[in-house]
Amino acid sequence: MLTPTTTISDANNVSRNTVAEVYTQVITDLTTAEAKLPASNGIFANKYAAAALLARVYLQQGNYPAAAAAASRVISSNRFSLNPNYGDNFLSSTSLLANTQEDIFALQFSAQSGTNDLNTFYSQNRRADVEIQQQFISLFEPGDDRSTLYQKVNGVYYTNKYDVLYGNIKLIRLDEMYLIRAEANFRAGTQVGAAPLGDINTIRQRAHLPALAAVTLPAILKERRLELAFEGFRLGDVKRNMESAFDPLTNTTLPWNSPKLVFPIPLPQINANPNLVQNAGY
Amino acid sequence: MKKNPFTSPRYILLLLGWLTAFAAFAQTRQLSGRVTDRVTGQGLPGVTVLVTGTTVGASTNADGSFSLAAPASATTLTFSSIGYTTASLPIGTNPTFAIALAPDQKVLSEAVVVGYGSQAKADITGSVTQLSGNVVQNQPVQSFEQAIQGRTPGVVINQGSGKLGQGINIQVRGTSSVTASNQPLYVIDGIPITSADQSSGATTTEPLNPLADLNPNDIESISILKDASASAIYGSRASNGVVIITTKKGRQGETKVTAGYYYGVSAPTRERQFLNASQYNQLLGESLINAGYSTTKTLPGDFSNYFGLDYNSPYDTNWSNQAFRNQGHYRPFGDAANVSQYDFSASGGDAKTRFYLSGTFNDQKGIIVGNRFRRGSLRLNLDHSIRDNLKVGINTSLARTVNDRVAGDNDFSNPLQLNALAPTQPVIDPATGLFNAQTIYYNALIDQELGSNRAGIYRSFSSAYLNFVPIKGLTLRTEVGGDFLDLNEDLVRGAGTQTGGATGYAISAQTQAVNYTNNNTATYVLDLGTDHHLDVLAGESYQRSDTKLTSAEGRGFPTNDFTRVASAAVKTSGSQSTGTGYGILSYFARVNYNFQGKYLIGGSVRRDGSSRFGLNTRYGNFGAASVGYLLSEESFLKGNAVVNFLKLRASYGLTGNSEVGNFAARSLVGAQPYADQSGTFISSALGDNNLTWENTKQTDFGVEFGFLQNRITGEVDVYQKQTDKLLLNRQLQLTSGFSNVTQNVGALRNRGLEIALNGRILDGDFKWNLGANMSFNRNLITSLTTPIIPGGAIISRVQQGEPLGVFYTKRYAGVDPANGDALYYQADGSKSNDYGAAPDQKVGNPNPKFTGGVNTNFSFKGFDLSALGQFSYGNDIYNAAGVYQSTGFNNYLDNQTVDQLNRWQKPGDITDVPKSSFGSGNGIGNSSRFIQDGSFFRIKNVTLGYSLPADIANRGYMKSVRIYVTAQNLATFTKYTGYDPEVNTFGLGDGSSLYRNIALGHDFYTPPLAKTFLAGVNVGF
Structure with a gap:
């Protein structure tokens, strides 16, 4: 892993780590942060910001019990509440x-x-x-x-x-925590903090929509898509859920693992670090 | 020089007393006459007329007349003037004299301005191009460099665009730097000036040209130091060449007064053809149908539903012409492009005090809408002899420049981008009567109505000197100079403009750049017998530059009548003040030795210390050595009928370049407030304590010659410049926490050949001169560990084994006749429509194979005719806008160039324009498809003048009257189909010198130069 430096040497020509290694490091960092940060920290990140980000990471990773637990820690802190509109x-x-x-x-x-x-x-x-x-x-x-x-x-x-x-x-909001908890609980078959139906109806109620009687995974994901649209979640969700993306301009469907849904490593970076290997498709 | 016993004041008094006494009772005789130039027939002012063998004399007045009282014993008069051969006339019985002096064809005795002094042309062992100020006077340009294009062997000048007062690219013997500036050092009257763009970047990222604050009419001479022998005296700043400008001085004699005026009209050198309304509908319709969006039947509805376009629109707007004043047409008066200038000067003086004063007002309304340049300037140059051996003087100027600027090329506000708009949309919205705001892209004309972008400059180039000659041959000189630049940029974008949004935007930025220099030199000239001539210079120099910027920015104005930031609801983040500076301390020396006027040896050294460099490497030593051999002074050539002059010279030296950021050597910590709390951050640029000068080792061999009574003269030089320790802004692994570091890495080389020839073909009443020059330069990156690839719309890169800025992208292979797909060459040489798989390869070179110019002058009686041509051969141009404007709607709705009508339509069509299929991306990627040969020949300037005979002028109390007409950029011959082949956009990249150096020959909605016709008059009193 990376260590701070003030000089540049060949040691800085790091190679790409595995996905698992990166998850491990991110989760370690965030868990440490959640433990060390105060509950209240002005405009800076506090304990719950770390927990919320951890919830997001666990969801992407597919660790649903941990995602539901982290999201629930944020919701149950009672420090945040949904805006009326x-x-x-x-x-x-x-x-x-x-x-x-x-x-x-x-x-x-x-x-x-x-x-x-x-x-x-x-x-x-x-x-x-x-x-x-x-x-x-x-x-x-x-x-x-x-x-x-x-x-x-x-x-x-x-x-x-x-x-x-x-x-x-707005990088992390409470509504995302409800959606993470609902999805993670649903997928894990748990009811940590609340039942998925309750969390989804909380979101729907705020959107002035009637409550659902029962909840399905597609209903949860649709709520998530509409609630968080154009805020940077869609690409991660497409990949996580192995969906495909349709591009009406070129009339083509891109599968979730298409190389076109991964940015290239910028050429100047590959030039600066010969140990970097370009992503597939570039 | 003969020893004169009468140099002490006491002797002079004695002598004067004696002369006065003698004159009181001696018999004298009144003589008078007129001295003219044998070539032009005009009166010659300032000619010294002496009674031969005495100190009795006079000098001629502005029309060449003189009168003097000669002792009865006088037998002949001697007439002498710098630049003319000295002549004598016997004093007969007739007391009036008429003599025509011939210009001194030994141009070799001409004094050439070099660093910290001047030298006779014959004695110079370096490569120097000197131009007379005449060539830059009364030209419709903003700065003098624009007027010397085509006259400077070894120096390539590219104006880049037709924007007035905009930065210009000048390369002296190729490009010596990749990341640091590669523009020459400019020195005015001994003082290095601020020549880099000082604008804040807040109003446009494109550079202003600080040399536009210098009135070209004040220039006496321009000297370009090219090889190391000439330039090494400027040490660490000489690698890119040195341009020394000397302003006009007063001469002893009757006061000479001139006044001038010219007026002219301008239009673009060329306009481009885009689709008209019916062609636009036809091709866009076809592309929508091909893409499966529409059928012929649904087209009108789809145009409106998809894009808000009216298929049956009654309009046919030529948007591309809307970028230009009066749609690019000439118009004598009113709101069209025009240019005018008023100028006045007076100069003269006596033995004690000489002066030159001038005032000029220049007003140019550019060809691009909203672009205007005005400059008013005053200058006073004063020299006074306190005593025979002690002189003081000042050179001072004040200029006010107001530049109404055009938006950057890569800006929707750039009027040239109007050519992308749909011709079916009107300029004026009929519903509102205002500029149409419903266009497919931003209508930049709205900026003209609801905004302004003005740069106002106060500039003073000022210096003062004290010159003391304590003993014969020794000159001590001290000079102090300041270059004061005060720039105010005001950008207003009212509500309704793109930048202004709903409530309006304004920024006002004030930049103050002050550049102080102190030079102290000692020069010693020693002649030992007639064989040995020694010229020694030693000196010290200190320069300090400080720049401050204060700006205020705001949004939210009550109405568009409020334009000052005080009226803004919110003062935004551009409200700030910053400062920066640097200092250079130097010691230098030069020795020139000349044996029998035949063998020449020169050497110079300089030690520079710069605040910009690392703690360990702050000082550097530079220098050069040179030899010259005047073969024509040898007995076997002396008096030869064919060869009058022949000189061989050679030089070698080391120069440097320090034009990087003021703090490039340091790791910095910056302040970064966040959410109203202060904070710091570590800069992403890493420092380097060993950062030091870029070094250029230059070797030069030259030969100068004059044949047939010097009717044919010329100069040929070959050179090699090897630059190493390149000041490179090296990209770092972002994983290190740093983005870049400036280090001395890599090397490059320039090799070249320069040829200059001049001929006096006819030399009688009808005179005809012809001159030509040609330069070849080959640039090569000899060492670079990782290539520099700017990317984006820039296809230039820097790569070992290739010239700087070489074009690298996919190689276009034409169109597949079967399906209309754009094809690209693959690694194995096959053609495929797979753009992504095609490798980037070398597809062009923006560096010309050769450049040059031709010039010719005719004169007959009072008529004079001159013409100047300029050429560049073998350079490629990449039209980076091609991906939008020449891709047949495969990209988007941008109006297309007419060549897109040749698109592929059905299987079997042979064409190089791919099938039109809306939004398909077919053929729109960067590729060699948008590269063209940028070679051109341009008739740069043609001037026809007529000088009234003196007797007619005299009747109107005038000494001389000349009327003239000039055509600037009269005709351009090129295969390039864009606006103008002399193009170099500053709009791509981040505006740093890295991009300016690398992104050569790119065109991106860049305005063409102006073609101007003007008529003027100069009057002498």
Whole structure:
């Protein structure tokens, strides 16, 4: 593993570790952090931020009991609660967006700390590069409050999640913890903290949707997809769930393990470190 | 020089007294006359007229007239002037004289400005190109380098774009650096100046040219030091060559007054052809149908549903012309591109005090919408002799430059990017009457209406000197100089612009760059008998440069009438102040020895210490040695009818380059506040205590010759420059925690040949001169452990065994006749449509095989005609915008160049334009498909002038009147189909010198140069 250095030598030409080794290191780091961080730490990461990230890692790894337990530690701390409206997480009447009761960890931005590039690319007020396909919009049930964050301008849908120019970037929220706990419990067949149905209905209720009577894995994953859309989760979920991705522009379906769903290692890095091996497909 | 016993003040007084007494009762005779130039027929001012053998004399006034009282015993008059052969006339009975002096064809006695002094051309053992200031005067340019293109063997000047006052790329004998700057050192009147871009980067990432603050009309001469022998006296900053500019000085004689005016109109050198509305609909329609999105029937609906385009639009907008003022057409007055200049100067003085003062106002409305350059400048150069052996002087200038700038090439606000817009969309939205905001990409014209981008500069190049000659031959000189640059950049992007968003944006940045220099030199000239001539220089120099930046940035303005940051609702992160600086301390010496005017030996050394380098390696030694041999002074050639002049010379030396960041040698800690709390971070750039100069070892062999009474003169040089310890910004393994380090790694080489020839073909009443020069340079990276690959839209790279900036990408193999797919050469040489599998390979070279220029001058009576041509051969251009504008809608909706109409349509079609299938990506990747030969020949300048006969001018109380017409960039011959083959975008990459050095020959929505026609008048009083 890597150790801090102030000189560069051949020892810095590290090779790629295995997936298992990386998981081990990440989980060790986060477990240590959760143990050492205080419960309250101002704007910096606290104990629960570490637990929440650990929950995310365990879910991706497929360690469902550990994921449910970590998410439950965050929820049961009772330090966080869902905002009354989903949009409260993203919308603001000013150019600033503060932390809310739902935020477990957020990057703090202000007018003095530079602009948020997500705003540049997503916001319809700016370059509006990210155009959202109808196939995604169609997933929302009628009355889903979350769908109001997608607006059609000149025939094209854009998301309003990054309209606040100097908004904080919400990296980990409580709603994700409910979704992780629901999915992990469902997959593990457990009810750590709460039953999956209860957690999903908590999410649906906040989205102004009727409660479900029973829950299935596809229902949980769909809730997750809609709740966390355009926040950086989709690629990991596609791979984790071995889904395929459809690209309407080229009319092609990409399987979850397609090399096209893995970025290349930047060429300058391969040049700097000859021990790096390029990813397949590049 | 003969020993003069009368140098002490006491003797002079005595002498004066004696002369006055003598004049009081001696018989004198009043003589008068006029001295003219034998070539031009015009009066020659400042000619010294002496009664031969005495000190009685006068100098001619501005029209060449003189009068003097000669002693009765006088028998002849001697007429002498620098640059002319000295002539004598016997004093007969006629008291009026008319004499025409011939220009001194021994151009070899011409003084050439070198570092910390000047030398006779014949005695120089280095390679120096000196140009007269005449060639840069009254040209429709912003800075003098633009006017010397095609006149400088060994120096390649690329303007890069038609943006006014924009940075220019100059290479003296090739590129000597990869990461550090490879631009030459500029010295004005002995003081190194700030020549690197000082703009904050907040308004555009593209560079301003700090040399545009110098009025070209004030330039007396430009001297370019090319080989080590000439440049090593500037030590650590000489590897890229040194450009020494000398400004005009006053001369003893009647005051000479000039006034001038010109006015001209401009248009782009070339415009590009894009699809018109019906072609756009046709090709886009075909591509949608081919991609399976539409059928012929559904096209109108799909155009509107998918893209908001009107298939039946009544509009046919030529967007590409909208980038230019008046749609790129000439128009004598009004809102079209034009240029004008008013200038005034007065110079003269007496034995004690000489002066030159000038004022110029220059106003250029560029060809690109919104681009305008204005400069007002004043200069006063003053020299005063306190005593015979003690002189003081100042050279001072103040310029105000206002540049209304154009957005960077890689910016949606760049007006040239308008060519991507759909021709079926109107410029003005009929619903609002305002600029159309519903275009497929941002309509950059909105920026013109709702914003501004202005750089305002105050600049002063000022220096003062004290010159003392304590004993004969020894000159002590001290000079202090300052280059003061104050730059204010104001960018306003109102609400409704892309940058301004919903509420508007503004930034105001103030940069102050101050560059102080103190030079102290001692020069000793010694003649031992007639055989030995020794010229020794020793000196010390200290330079310090400080730069400060203060800026204020805000968003949220009540209305677009509010443009100052004070009115902004939120002061944003661009509100800051920073500072940086460096210092250089130097000691230097030079010796030139000349035996019998035949054998020349020179040597120079310099020791430099720079604050930029590592603790262990802060000082470095540089130097050069040279020899020269004037064969024409040998008995076997002396008096030869054919060969008048022949000199061989050779030099070898070591120079350096230190143009890296001020703190590149250090590991830094930075402050990084977060969430209103202070904090620090470790910079991702690693320091190196052993960082030191890039070293260039240069060898030069030259021959200079003059044949047939010097009617044919010329100079040929071959050189080799080997640069090692490259100052390389080396990429590190990010896993180390650092991103890069500046280290001395790698080596490169430039080899070249320069040829310059000049001929006086006709030399009677009708005169015809012809000159030509040609330069070959071969650049090669001789050692580099890992290639530097900028990536993205830049296909240039730096790789061992290849020239700098060589083009590496996929090699395009044309179109598959069976299915219209773009094909690429694979590693095994086969062709395939698999873009990803095709290897990157060497597909082009942006470095020209050779460059040069031709110039010719005719004169007859009062008429003069000159023409200048410039050429570049064998350089490739990569149109990085091709992936958007020449890919038949396979990329997106961008309007396409007309060549896309030749696309593949059905099996069996033979073409090199792939099938159009919307969004398919067919043929859109970087490849050799977008590379073209960038060779060109350009008629750079043609000027026709007419000087009124003196007697007519005199009637209007004027000494001289010349009217002229000039055509700039009159015609360009090239196979390149883009806007202009003289292109070098600054828009790709991050704007650092790394990208500027490497990304050669890239075109990216880069504006062309201007073609200008102007008429002007110069009047002398």
